[in-house]
Amino acid sequence: MDGGRRLLRSLTGGLPAFASPRPALAGFADPRLDRYEDDQAYSAVRNRRRRGRSLTSRLLALATRRGVGLALALGFLGSTFVYGAQLGGHTDRFIEANGSPRDLLARAAGFRVDLITITGQRELGSDEILALSGVTDRNSLLFVDIVGMRDRLMSAPLIKDAKVRKLYPDRLVIEVTEREPFALWQKEGQVFIVSADGKPIDTLRDERFVALPFVVGEGANERVAEFQKIMEAAGDLRSKIRAGVLVTNRRWNVKLSTGVDVKLPEKSPERAIAALAKLSREQKILDKDLISIDMRTPGRLVARLSEEAAAVRAEALSKKPVRRGAV
Numbered sequence: 001m002d003g004g005r006r007l008l009r010s011l012t013g014g015l016p017a018f019a020s021p022r023p024a025l026a027g028f029a030d031p032r033l034d035r036y037e038d039d040q041a042y043s044a045v046r047n048r049r050r051r052g053r054s055l056t057s058r059l060l061a062l063a064t065r066r067g068v069g070l071a072l073a074l075g076f077l078g079s080t081f082v083y084g085a086q087l088g089g090h091t092d093r094f095i096e097a098n099g100s101p102r103d104l105l106a107r108a109a110g111f112r113v114d115l116i117t118i119t120g121q122r123e124l125g126s127d128e129i130l131a132l133s134g135v136t137d138r139n140s141l142l143f144v145d146i147v148g149m150r151d152r153l154m155s156a157p158l159i160k161d162a163k164v165r166k167l168y169p170d171r172l173v174i175e176v177t178e179r180e181p182f183a184l185w186q187k188e189g190q191v192f193i194v195s196a197d198g199k200p201i202d203t204l205r206d207e208r209f210v211a212l213p214f215v216v217g218e219g220a221n222e223r224v225a226e227f228q229k230i231m232e233a234a235g236d237l238r239s240k241i242r243a244g245v246l247v248t249n250r251r252w253n254v255k256l257s258t259g260v261d262v263k264l265p266e267k268s269p270e271r272a273i274a275a276l277a278k279l280s281r282e283q284k285i286l287d288k289d290l291i292s293i294d295m296r297t298p299g300r301l302v303a304r305l306s307e308e309a310a311a312v313r314a315e316a317l318s319k320k321p322v323r324r325g326a327v
Helices: 032-063 068-088 091-098 101-108 126-133 146-154 219-235 235-240 269-283 307-319
Strands: 115-119 158-167 171-178 182-185 190-194 202-205 214-216 241-247 251-256 261-263 290-294 302-305
Touching: 032 190, 091 126, 115 126, 126 146, 126 171, 146 158, 182 219, 190 219, 214 219, 219 235, 219 251, 219 269, 235 269, 235 302, 251 269
Parallel strands: 115 171, 182 214, 214 241, 261 290
Antiparallel strands: 158 171, 182 190, 190 202, 241 251, 251 261, 290 302
8 A cells, every 4th residue: 555545456356355246145045035946846846746646547547448458458469369370370361261350359349240231233142242242251340441342343244333331330231233134245156235225234144134135246236225126016926036136237137936037127127027927927927937038128028938848839839730721
C-alpha cells in the first residue's frame, strides 16, 4: 500500500477468494430447495411403480379373459405338433389328410363347414358343384377362399354365374345360374352342347341332352333357332326328325330316323316341312322305301326310291299288260 493507502496489485490476482461468491455461500443452501428435489424424485419413483403395476394388471386381466387360455394352449400344441411333424417329414401328408394348421385351429374354435346350401342348379348335380368348389370337411369357414371358389365354379361351361357367401359360424351358401342347353352341334366328329345363341357350352359327355335338336355343319350352331322353327312346323313329323344339316350355310336338309333325307328350300323351309307332314298323314308317303325327298322347287316333290324299291317297281311295270288299240 503506498502513501495514499492504495493497493499496488490487482484485486482479482491477489484475492482469489473473492473471484466468485459461490464458495463463500456453499454452506448456506436453502432447505426448501432440497425438499423440493426430494419430492420430485419420490414422485418419479412412485409413477414408475404405478406404471409397472398397471401393465401387470392389464396383462393379468388379458390372460384371465374367457377363451384366451384355450387359444394359448391350442397355439402351443399346434406349434409343437407342426415342429415335430416337420422334423419327421410328415407335414404334407398330415395337411392332405386333415387340413392346414390354421384350419385345424379354426375348426377347433367352432368355425367348421357343417352346412352347405346349393341353389339354382338344374342340370348339374350337387356333387358336381361341390367337386368344382373344392370344399371338403378339411376346410374351415374362417379361411375358405370364396373368390377362388367362385372362379372354379365359373370355369364350368354350364355355369353362367356363381355367388358364394359365408354365414358364420358354420354355413356356406353357393348360388349358381346355369346356361340353358338348347341344341347339339356336331363339328368335325365332335358333338357340342350349345346355348340358344349358338355358343358352345360343353361337349356331350352323357345321355342327359340326347333329346335336344341336333344340327350338323359349319355355322349350324349359330342358326339353331332357325332349325327350331322347322322342328315346330313339322308337327307330328317332329318325332321322326333326327338331325338338321346346314348345306353351304344357305339351306337345310332334314335327316329322318328312317334314313330319308329331305331337301328343304332356302326360302320358307317351315312351309315345306309342314306340307311333307300332311302328305305323310294323308298319303303315307314316308311309309314307302325312299332314299330322299327333294322339295327345293316350290310346289314340286321329287321322291327317290331305294335300289331295291326301284327294282321292284321296274319289275312290276314290266309285267303290267300293254293296252293295244282295236284292229
